Amino acid sequence: MHRNTHRNTQRNITIIGGGFAGLTAAITAAEAGAGVTLHEAHHTLGGRARTAEGPYRTNEGPHALYRGGPHWTWLKQRSLLGQLAPLPPLEAARFRFHRAGALRRTPPLGFLRHTLRSAEQAPVDTDFLTWATRLAGPEAARQAAAYSGVALFHHDPGALSARFVQERLHRAAALPPEATYLKGGWGGLVERMAARARKLGVRIETKSRLTELPLAEGPVVVATSLAAASKLLDDATLRWDSGRTVLLDLALRTRKGDPFIISDLDAPGWIERFTAQDPSLAPAGEQLIQAQLPIALEASKADGVAHAERLLDLGFPGWRERQVWRREAVSGGRTGAVDRPGTTWRDRPAIDRGDGVYLAGDEVAAPGVLSEVSFTSAVEAVSLALRTKRLDLKSA
Template sequence: MDITVVGGGLAGLTAAIAGAENGANVTVLESHRTLGGRARSTEPPYVANDGPHALYTDGAPYRWLAERDLVPPLVRPSLGSLRSSRFRYRERLTGRPPRTLLKALARRGLSAPVERDFASWGAERLGEESTRLVASMMGVALFEADPGRLSASFVWERFRRLTRPQVPAVRYPVGGWVRLVERMADHALAMGVRIETGHRVDSLPEGPVVVATSLAAARSLLDDPSLAWESGHSLMTDLGLRSADDPFLVSDLDEGGFLERYSAHDRFLAPEGEELVQAQIPVRAGESRAEATERLERLLDTALGDWRERLTWRRDQMARGRTGALDLPGSSWRDRPAIDRGGDVYLAGDEVAAPGLLGEVSFTSAVRAANLATSRAPAPLG
């Protein structure tokens, strides 16, 4: 069987590998000159990812990669780094979370309903201030300025996943996410997958096709206006800074922002004597880019002090509709655009009907899409 995968990001490469494992002849068509999609990294000397990226070793996608020896060398935050982490609360940095947030952590055993919004459910079960702090803390995982409007189950389950009382499962590929992309691409090529970069697809190829693009691109390619789902909107800024005694990460409990010093665990990401920092803040409804930038820079002022005097490099990105799915009250991942579109067309990506945290949805949906495209009976999702 011949199948085509449109898109050479993580979802596309996963679908290609899974399809080849099922015996298909696979061709990957990628419009960009390089593979990776949102998992691309910038060229040295500052190796920055397109948004905050991490692998979670407690998830099924990690196990899928590990079983195929596709996981590149990883590092995890050191104990010293974690101890240097801070919270921004009431315009000040603190090394300990507020008591009202600890109260929410103590109630992790609660189950939240799908049909209610997080703000009203949280106010009843956690208290209004605890609910606000949980919502702010989840800014890095949701890219949403108002998590209270989302499904209570959607927000709460992600909070529980990221705050498990055990050794953090987060890991970072040494040298940036481009290393994971390279490893997956080499594996696909060794399996006989044909990869064409710089190949823009304007119409569907013949035969089974896995469309592993953004949902917006899939909507245009398939001419299907139903391919729409709620997604985040966030401003992300990468900074090269001359080294100083900066915190490893700062969770902004005032406005939902986040800051992480990636070079703390990987010295290859910035030149010697410098640090690579990424900050982000969710963009509010109707807020201009200039207004969002002003709020993000206030976070930087609080967290990094003299960052302007130490600045050696800067990159700003506005991410909209490319930060994963957001489930509104009354909906879950099962209600998102279906993977099987009929007519031998299948979707893969982070906004389709598959479970997982952030990019894990791309892996999960891609494996299922490849199994469907090759007529393999797929295991149930979730």
């Protein structure tokens, strides 16, 4: 990476990427008094938090905010959460577990007990399946590993670090649930964050794809996928394991009695009827279903789709005849970092890349679950950038 290191003395920060991490970084920097320019390659902001336009308000995969995360408080303090979409009690009762070829209303007791264990009890250097088997037995361990896929997007959670998986399992199975939904999808959150950023003086440039770092304009926060950051920075070391998941979106004509969620306890896979809590996501008389089915590197999209269809056959009678819209995709390396045994978030690519360049996103060295990693890394990146800039100003 070659970069002009002669900086001016202004408190200017450049943000590359206008997703959740980039907007968090922009707001944080502007609130601290920095001048901020944000570049987004797409014509709209949001990244993976972008909500599709049109009658079916989908995101790139299922999206939820966890109340226990640091971003929840930050967003709430700034009135950015907007209107929430609470789940009616009757719909909450329609949670189904797929086990041994059948749908069940309640999870196995051994699995349920294991979800209550805190992550601090789990070792970093042992894989989840080995550790959980010692404590809960092989069947409960396999079921717990499969269930954790909702927060991992990985085809084999049992092979990952026990500490990493248990943290996500514990929070995904928390009662009352931590997962919270924003009415209208994440697009509304993106719009509110963008409006706040602009109000704070952030200059937002859409359709602005940078192929090299800007020169002499102060620190730069690269808030893109790790693959895009690697290319931009010409840094092949920017690599970390992630998941590979088939995403299936369906719109079906409404039928009473359809489940809210189907969680597969035999293999990682999750189907959710998002219109259960937010009917505005689809036209009247229709319901929007989003599924994520993790697949191995050697597996095909067809494998994941077949998995989803087997679950749909069990839980959504006549779904093929009721289908009015469908979309399929494979998301690879875009579902957040996964930690192998012996590693933690501290071992992921560092936020501070040197020479005034900082990373933000869901695959870098920051703690948290799902979007919390993007949030935490963005705040830390700006903190480091401003701290370095203050030191530069003192020595100028």
